[in-house]
Amino acid sequence: MDKTNNSRSSPFPSSAYEALVRAGPRLKQLHQVHAHLITTGAHRSLSLLTKLAILACSSHSSIAYARKLSVSIPNPDSYLFNSLIRFSSKLGLLYDAVFFYNRMLFSLIPPSNYTFTSLIKSCADVSAVKLGKSVHSHALVNGFMSDSFVQASLVALYAKCGELSVARKVFDKMRQRSIVAWNAMISGYEQNGFAKDAVDLFRLMGKSSVDPDSATFVGVLSACAQLGALQLGNWVHDYIVNHGFELNVVLGTALINMYGRCGDVRKGRVVFDAMRKKNVVAWTAMISGYGIHGYGKEAMEVYKLMQCNGPSPNEITFVAMLSACAHAGMVNEGRAIFSSMRNDYGVVPGTEHHVCMVDMLGRAGFLNEAYDYVLKLKSPTPAVWTAMVGACKMHKNFDLGVEAAEKLLAIEPENPGHYVMLSNVYALAGKMERVEKVRNVMIKKRLKKHVGYSIIEVDQRTYLFSMRDKSNFVTSEVYRYLDELMRKISEVGYVSAQESVLHELEEEEREYALRYHSEKLALAFGLLKTKNESVIRIVKNLRMCEDCHLAIKFISRVTNREIIVRDKLRFHHFKDGVCTCADYW
DNA sequence: CGGATTGTAG
Known part of the structure; x- marks a missing residue:
């Protein structure tokens, strides 16, 4: 399509253009075509030179040539520089992008919004926030601060660099928030560990006139995965299905990951089986989902399927497999995988x-x-x-x-x-x-010490329990109920675990009594607020202590409830007084 | 002429 365009606008035979296309990004060939252009006089054609420079800009080995070219071209235009900036940005060559930007200014060609989005993306790719800020000010000076593309790229830049309040400032100032700006902000929160903010923003988006797309879902599903927010995750899944979104690999994998990390690995498997195309990432997500639940056999089954008709496992797949074996006590299988990793797949440990x-x-x-x-x-x-x-x-x-x-x-x-x-x-x-x-x-x-906290989701809202900040939902009613529970389990044989004395020195504040560990508070709250038959799911940021583990086993028995706790390492499913980890953690 | 956002482990 470019070709017809070119031959129409250029007085030179399209053979020169075709020679360029044939040359591709290869330096030697480009040199030859350049020489040919000069001999035929075609080197005065800006469009051919631009094509030449772009090709040089699409490979690391010829970028220096592109720089030289850009200086030698007599009457460069905005398109030339914007293209050079964009292509070097795509190669991850921030300093070349900046070089071309400087050339552009030197040639007195005014930068456009395209110039700034490319430059800002370059900065974002390598998290060059300082340089990004000066580009930001250039964009400001040139009057592009209300351009929605420039704004969205700035939101992405600051979000990626962890400067979320700056990102949010830009975001809030936008008059027209594009879907991309929403997505950049949501996934920015999520990727910096602020899953709750990501979910809050997603809710806000629901009230706006912008409809979510697959990138939005990926971001919010990852946030759900972090929070263990299964209900919201389910809601998003339903939304995706009801609105006819196609489950591409990325979205499917985000769902598998969410289900795995929210304790519903079976549903993750359903999504996995329904996916038409699966890449290594999808397979790995499925395996690690089983792994963190201690389902070593299932992880192995998926791994075997992958060996038969899936892509080659990579180093991350092996991390997932080995940790699955570790959590399931499958030592011999783990050893075999470890040696096969290098011998059969060439993955160096x-x-x-x-x-x-x-x-x-x-x-x-x-x-x-x-x-x-x-x-x-x-x-x-x-x-x-x-x-x-x-x-x-x-x-x-x-x-x-x-x-x-x-x-x-x-x-x-x-x-x-x-x-x-x-x-x-x-x-x-x-x-x-x-x-x-x-x-x-x-x-x-x-x-x-790191502050321990536990999260529980009730009615699609997440509640965070921590020793440090006591929120208003931690009422005396919760404490009273927890005390009652502890008394009840003592009657049926619970004795505070040995480790209890030292745990208060461990991960949570020592001045609080052991029974007020965040997971116990969250559990008491959850039991109080939910119906009798429903499963209780709790996510904890640290590892569970032995005493809490023991207490929750008893609590699952006296309350006749299924309790699922995800701690820093893995899942614990408590039912009828036993835990699926078989105390193997 | 063309752009900004998205996944896997620990």
């Missing part, structure tokens, strides 16, 4: 795979083998040692635990979580004076 292996061996009780494994690594990362300490704690191996925890601290002396782990191991051995010592170090270093 990386840090994450080593973490999975140590975790898997350690959980299964092969502590010495796990330790040997760590020692054989060239440079064990903090995550590897964390897995090691966790395993020692789980199997109550004090000596190894202290050793590993100290190594961990030596690598990352400023991470509060590591001190917590060390003090946990000490407490495990009853060395309370050392626990106190670690605590004092933490206070001296002003290291703050």
Whole structure:
């Protein structure tokens, strides 16, 4: 189509144009065509030179040539520079984009809104927020601040760089908010961990005149996944189906991910089976969905299917598979996968795979083998040692635990979580004076523990429970009900778990009693606010403590309710007094 | 002439 256009507007034979197309982005061929253009006099054609420069701009190896060309072209126009900026931006070459922008200014060609969207996107791609801000001011000076394309790209830039309040400021100033601006803002919140804000904005969008599209759904579904907001996720799924949206790979995968992380992995499987085209990402999402639920067999089944008629697994697939094996206690299967990963698929084991292996061996009780494994690594990362300490704690191996925890601290002396782990191991051995010592170090270093919180969704609204901020929905009624529950389970044999003494030193504030851990509060709230037969779902940001785990087992029995808790690592399904993790966490 | 937004693990 370009060709006809060109031959119409150019007095030169289209053979020159065809030669350009044949040359593609290859430098040598481009040189030849350029030489030919000069000999035939066609080098005075701006359109042919522009095409030449664009082609040079579509490959890293010829970008320098494009720069030289752009300087040599006698009467460049806006289209030439905008194209060069856009193409170098597509290659991820921010500084070339800026170079062309400077050339443009130098040639006294006024930049357009196209110029700025390309430039801003370039900055966003590499998170160059400082440069982005100066481009922002250039756009302002040139009078493009009410251009909806420029505004949307700025929202995306600031959102991606984590400057959400700036992004929101630009967003709020927009007179006409395009679907892209909404999506950039929603997914910006979600990707920076502000899932609640993403959902709130999605609700606001519902009141606007802009209709959501597949990118909106992907963003809000990811937010639901973070929050464990199954009801809202279901609602979005229904909306997608009822409005006839096609389930493309990205959207389908977002749904699988949402269902997996919201505790309805079966429904995720239904979506998965219905998807026509599946890429590695979709397969991996399905496998990891099973993995975090401890459904090792199902993960393996999907993996086998993938081997038969799916794409090649990648390094992330193997992380998902290995962690599925780790959580299901499938050590032999895990070992086999690990060796097959390199031998059959040429995937070199990386840090994450080593973490999975140590975790898997350690959980299964092969502590010495796990330790040997760590020692054989060239440079064990903090995550590897964390897995090691966790395993020692789980199997109550004090000596190894202290050793590993100290190594961990030596690598990352400023991470509060590591001190917590060390003090946990000490407490495990009853060395309370050392626990106190670690605590004092933490206070001296002003290291703050991570704040634990739990989220529960009731009537499509999410409620966050945390030791730090007591919201108005945490009423005395909730506390009273929780106390009643604790009394009830004590009557049927619950005794506060051993670990209880030290947990208050662990991840949540020590001044609060153990029974007020956020997951227990959320649970009491959920039981109070929902109908008898419904499943309770809670999402916790940290790992559950042993005492809460035990208490919730009892609570599931005395209340005859199914309770599903997602903690930092995996799911726990409590029913009739037992948990699907089989206390294997 | 053409643009800005979207997924997988830990």
